[in-house]
Amino acid sequence: MTTAGLAADQLDTLVTVLDLVRFGDARTRPELARRLALGRTVVTQRLAQLVDCGLVVEGALGPSTGGRAPRELRFRAEAGALLVAEVGATSLAVGLGDLSGRLGDQRAQQWDVAAGPERTLARIETLFDELLAANPPRALWGIGVGVPGPVEFSSGRPVAPPIMPGWDGFDVRDRLAARYDASVWVDNEVNTMALGELRAGLGRGTSDLLYVKIGTGIGAGLVSGGRLHRGAQGCAGDIGHIAMTGTVPGATERVCRCGNVGCLEALAGGAALAAEALDAARSGRSPTLAARWRETGAVDAADVVRAAENGDQVAVEMLQRAGRLVGETLASLVNFFNPSLVLLGGRIGGSGDLLLAAVRQAVYRRSLPLATRDLRIVRSDLGDRAGLMGAGFMVLDELFSRERLGRWIQAGSPAGRPELTTDVRRSY
Structure with missing residues (x-):
């Protein structure tokens, strides 16, 4: 063959x-x-x-x-260039990298993913064009994109993403491939974050790890045997929609954006914290949050983190409760998956020690002694860079895989070959 x-x-x-x-x-x-x-x-x-x-x-x-x-x-990492983008619920970032995965020029801004795919991708294209214009020309070998929702990896299309209205089934891959005449891969942003940590962060040299993002939503990237585990269709690790109805009083009253009730995300995610913060501010239970609300007319999860760091007791209790709920969920995953490392990231997960301590306490209390004997639970050291870096490593893993390398090596380069993203049947 x-x-x-x-x-x-x-x-x-x-x-x-x-x-x-x-x-x-x-x-x-x-x-x-x-x-x-x-x-x-x-x-x-x-x-x-x-x-x-x-x-x-x-x-x-x-x-x-x-x-x-x-x-x-x-x-020769300089032989080609990669464009990468990470779309979050409330922000987006882009970068230009080389064939080692190292990122050079980058751009970031606030953005609402609910603006929809057309406006969001148009903005990404504008930023991509700025990167290409501002840097020495190199052949574009591929594009990697992370988005905040479930993605069918084989097609690059989001599937019923709860916090991405209008994105369901949108062909992100074909849109960008046609615009840049390049191979494009799309994945859930938590998977790209896990990959970034595995290759360039605290996960280097670790075979089995969990990366947990706690932000507007909650998700996990799973690395098993040194390889990212996406599952059969690409939605492995979507822990934000694990039901907590049997363990948390009042959980059935909390409706999640996925349409179900009692999901972990609806109880401990950024939107849940923001709703609790608003109630605490309006009632005056939290002086710090009340002052913030009077000043700006709104409060969010980041305000909760800042208030807790300044000693506001109500905010402290909110973060500790969120950390406990996440930790109890992770305890089941630790027993089942037995990772050696759990990394916390995202705007909330990467915050101060209060949430980290609550997560650790719950995991160590609820997991088997053997599963936690050598387990480390720490914050990500890459922070906001993890997703962009991981998007680049995703592209490189695909381009240099046995199946795809064999399709372009004799041409000398994968540049200008968007057809490389088509599903490869492993027949040899």
Whole structure:
């Protein structure tokens, strides 16, 4: 069986050689030969293919191990460019990256995802154009987008996203692919955040982790065996809509934006905190929130976090309750999935120690001792950068996968080939 003129075994070794070089695990030809247990001829042939398409170059002489010093190999991250975007419930950000996943120029602004796909994508395109105009021209190899709702990964289309009115079934991929003549991948933003943490954050070197975003909504990205787990259709990790009706008094009275009642998000998400904050401000139970409401005419979850940090007891109790509910939900996931790391992110999840402490307490109290023996629960260190970075790694994972690399390597570049995003059938 062959793919784009390459035999299956040739493609296997080509992908392995590329990964060893681009991740820095092998820096010379002798190192490649040792790692792969292959002859010098095979290594030379695979490197020649990668050199021919501009992905690898040989640089300065490396240290000698007794014979002639070998030349060091370098992955040419500058060979192509990536455009990435992250759409949140109340903001959006874009960036321009290279083939290592490193981000350069970036833009961010407040934005309401409820503005709909046409206006939102038009704004992203404007920002993309600004990035391309402001930076030296490079071939565009791909585009990655994260959105705040369930996405069918194979098609790149949001499916019934609760906080994204008008986005259901919208073909984000085709819209951007036609505009930029590039391959486009779209995923839930929590998945891209988890991927960003796995490759460039506290998750590096971790095989099994949970990334939990607590913001307007609540979601989780799952990494198992060092790989992002999306599930059969792409909606794995949507913990915000786990029902709490059997464990939380009054949960049946809280209607979630998904249409059900008693969801975790409806009880502990940013919108729930904002509603509770408004009630506390109007009633005067929270002096800090009441002052904020009189000053601006509104309060939100960020105001709760600030009030709690300033010692407002009502705000402290609100954050602790939200953290306890999230922690009790995570305890079940920790027992089931047994991760070694739980990362908290998002505007609320990445806030101060109060919520983190409440989450930890609930998880450690409700999980099995073996599941928590070596478990770390910490805040993300990438913050707002995780989603954008992860969107870039998503594109690179797809472009350099065995299935897709075989479809473009002999052309020298995937630039100008949006058809690469079509589903690949693994038949070899």
